[in-house]
Amino acid sequence: DQQVKQNSPSLSVQEGRISILNCDYTNSMFDYFLWYKKYPAEGPTFLISISSIKDKNEDGRFTVFLNKSAKHLSLHIVPSQPGDSAVYFCAASAGGGNKLTFGTGTQLKVEL
Amino acid sequence: DGGITQSPKYLFRKEGQNVTLSCEQNLNHDAMYWYRQDPGQGLRLIYYSQIVNDFQKGDIAEGYSVSREKKESFPLTVTSAQKNPTAFYLCASSLTSGSTDTQYFGPGTRLTVL
Numbered sequence: 001d002q003q004v005k006q007n008s009p010s011l012s013v014q015e016g017r018i019s020i021l022n023c024d025y026t027n028s029m030f031d032y033f034l035w036y037k038k039y040p041a042e043g044p045t046f047l048i049s050i051s052s053i054k055d056k057n058e059d060g061r062f063t064v065f066l067n068k069s070a071k072h073l074s075l076h077i078v079p080s081q082p083g084d085s086a087v088y089f090c091a092a093s094a095g096g097g098n099k100l101t102f103g104t105g106t107q108l109k110v111e112l
Numbered sequence: 113d114g115g116i117t118q119s120p121k122y123l124f125r126k127e128g129q130n131v132t133l134s135c136e137q138n139l140n141h142d143a144m145y146w147y148r149q150d151p152g153q154g155l156r157l158i159y160y161s162q163i164v165n166d167f168q169k170g171d172i173a174e175g176y177s178v179s180r181e182k183k184e185s186f187p188l189t190v191t192s193a194q195k196n197p198t199a200f201y202l203c204a205s206s207l208t209s210g211s212t213d214t215q216y217f218g219p220g221t222r223l224t225v226l
Binding site for chain 2: 004006009031032034042043044045046049051089095096097098099100101103105
């Protein structure tokens with residue numbers, strides 16, 4: 001049972017435009033959410049996180065939105081840059097613990 | 113400079129052999145983790161350790177074993193009991209095991225069992 005779902009395996013966006021990556025979850029116990037970025041043959045790098053007590057968190061070009069009632073979060077990247085091309089994973093944890101459940105990832109391609 | 117190292121980057125083994133993957137961190141982190149990534153799938157937790165001399169099974173621990181004798185080191189052994197060992201293995205660490213402590217990942221080891 002996939003508790004964290006990223007239903008779009010790939011996304012293509014033009015440089016300078018907004019990239020929106022989506023993530024849905026089914027476990028209502030999840031209370032902390034993270035986005036990681038991953039290049040091929042490398043480990044993921046942390047991008048941004050959000051606690052369930054918030055509905056938005058912003059860090060530079062990256063903003064994460066959380067809709068608890070819909071069990072949905074999204075990552076907005078504005079403006080998108082070619083260096084943003086990577087696989088993006090959302091992840092979630094529950095109950096104050098650090099055991100992460102990952103989605104399957106979305107491959108973002110930012111085109112010139 | 114501080115970080116997480118995994119060695120080797122690529123590893124080949126014959127079927128039926130046990131193999132140990134190395135993970136070392138000099139970040140002074142208490143918690144360490146092992147994940148596995150397969151094509152088209154997310155990362156799945158194999159084992160994690162919140163403190164030295166303690167570790168717990170993750171979601172897919174069968175066929176794997178770990179030890180945590182030192183704070184800096186968390187080696188993973190892939191045993192012959194693991195039915196599909198070929199995968200990309202990632203080690204991570206965090207300051208503590210609290211949910212808001214970011215997990216930092218190593219570069220990974222790609223294991224191919226022939």
